[in-house]
Amino acid sequence: MIHSELRLKPARLLQLLSVFTFLFLAGCSGGGSSSGSGSGEVYPAQPGFNEKGSDKKAIEVADKMMEAMGGYDAWQNSRYIAWTFFGQYNIWDKKESLFRHEKGKTVSILAMSKGGGRVFDNGVEETDTVLLYNKLSTAYTHFVSNTYFLFMPYKMKDQGVTLKYRFEAKGPDGKPADVVRLTFDRVGVSPDNMHDVWIDKETHLPVLWAFYGSKEDKDPAFIRKWADYKEFNGMKLALNRDSQMDTLRISHLKVVETVPKDLFLSPTPIDKSKIK
Template identity: 40%
Template sequence: MRFVLSFLHLSAAVAGSALLLGCSAKSADPKATAVADRVLTAMGGANAWNSTRYLAWDFFGGQYQIWDKQTSDFHWEKDTLVANYNLNTKQGHVYSRGKDISASPAGQKVLETLTPTWINNSYWLVMPFKLKDPGVNLTYKGEGKTMDGAPADVLGMTFNKVGVTPENRYEVLVNRATGLVDEWAYFPKATDAQPAFRRHWNEYSRHGQLLLAAGRSEADKPARFDHVAAAQTVPDGVMTSKVPVTKIL
């Protein structure tokens, strides 16, 4: 179980913004706001985002999770380890091979990581829907080109006391032809001159009412999310299962 805990701490280190819904970023400039609005429309629109109840996806390191946006329940799995947790109450249970280990030091450690894990893993899936969240400082940086040479509008993102790592900075490249995010770059510190990574944001496909991207490859390192799903219902018992569940479609 030690390797699981180490991975959770590592993945949470790149979470830039809490996943809050709806409001415009107070510090966004008009051009940045217009680009962000275009992205939201291209991916299905605010009504589609707000009405989608469940999101499910694989994440790096063998994680799988299902997030109930309505109740804030979060079902998380890695190998034979399972956690069922509520993001509002910060209460939940952790199971190893179906046995409740919540009261053990290892189980408590997992519970402590679940909120930052959700922030991080969800941001990697739905960041384009969060460009105008409260606490996001969004600026238009001008025109640029993606790693593939496509003309893009470049957005800069910093954060005002939100998320678990508000010192991060991002650049988001929006394809000028499609209005979709094509690429993002992550800077651990807002003052960093060079990003820690630059990744594609591609392989879009329709999931329910939403257009979501599975591809997160670096220039020479393939990476993608599998089992991406958006749904209004899930099978009974999925969000409280003590063992890994069948991936939802």
Template identity: 40%
Template sequence: MSAAAAGGALLLGCSANGTANANADPKATAVADRVMTAMGGADAWKNTRFLAWDFFGGQYQIWDKQTGDFHWEKDTLVANYNLNTKQGHVYSRGRDISASPAGQQVLETLTPTWINNSYWLVMPFKLNDPGVNLTYKGEGKTMDGAPADVLGMTFNKVGVTPDNRYEVLVNRATGLVDEWAYFPKATDAQPAFRRHWNEYARHGQLLLASGRSEADKPAQLDHIAAAQTVPEGVMTSQMPVTKIQ
């Protein structure tokens, strides 16, 4: 399965609150709260406005968490879209192709693209979101042998792939997510993949991980940035932009 095939339950409306989910058991919630603190805290997550990152397959995107604006690029395509209004424009080499079949196809995929690609970047901040059924599965060990608290995640009719299930392994020493496993269906006995969640670095007020390697296959999210401002015109640019720092 390709990296982009794993969706999630990222919701724009609850993207900044860190609000506890009534469906989560207390021990799972406590572990999730520890993760939030280790990665910078709920206030830092809420107050960070822009997130930018490269995703597998040559995609680069900038998300304005405050307005819902989403700037997305791949190859010769650029899209400027709003996740609240579901309106936007698509450009190829600077030419507006929004009304064409190809442009319409891109516009129709931008919300699912944001949900999927964002989940690969910020999933640890979403553990306590409404609609997430979070359970504590006990103690375990990561692929690297580190002691971990194991969380199970299923979803209550949120996101574009609510039938997914995840296992999230939180390092008991650091409080950081070290690993995740993705199950396309909640009833699946074996995951489609199990990947590291590592190579943490400070970006603005947040601690974010770039490493997403499988046991024998390196993979990484590149050009991660968290910022309060971006250069003027970036979110409406019709051409690929200089990646923000």
């Protein structure tokens, strides 16, 4: 089992367990075999989704979006997802809550539900407890941001999320779109963030995303396109966030049933072509 090779010595495990278990439970609902799969609903809400505080129209728009994207079961039934984004390579085992992150020659492997992990720099394992904690915390932050940047539409009914319908507006191609706002209540690493999502009224796919650092902000910190949709294991995923910046394109995207153990646990960056 991969999990057994990611456990830390008792002192380190006790230090990390409470932090990563809390972060995982608070910020990652919707991964693996969480509730809702097989319920027959197009877009089942995860436990803790603020349905009472959400607009009925916003929920209806989200449900149509999920149907257009291939349905929630396709998301639930996907296990290993690998991709490159912003110069970082990621492999996420949704079923076992494992995450491999490569940035430069630094490799971090998180066993989030177990509160453990390992970090390697230039193939050498980090053994200092404080440095290990800091590096695993950084890797977890990358996990949250990188997964959300790719899978946000599948997490609009997660724990702590409230959906509000804002207005109809033109998307980046000039076509009408419904704008839905997401706010968060005490979940994730940045619960004060806020998002507006433009969902095309014809295709029902997200086409634009505005990110606000705080619910108090009047203007977004950035706006990104969602374009170049491709199908992966029944899911439609957008590969382009900004056509002018190659770093904001998602590449090496694979959705597979298995990943060789020696690749997932490799202390050095792997050959991406071997994930297939």
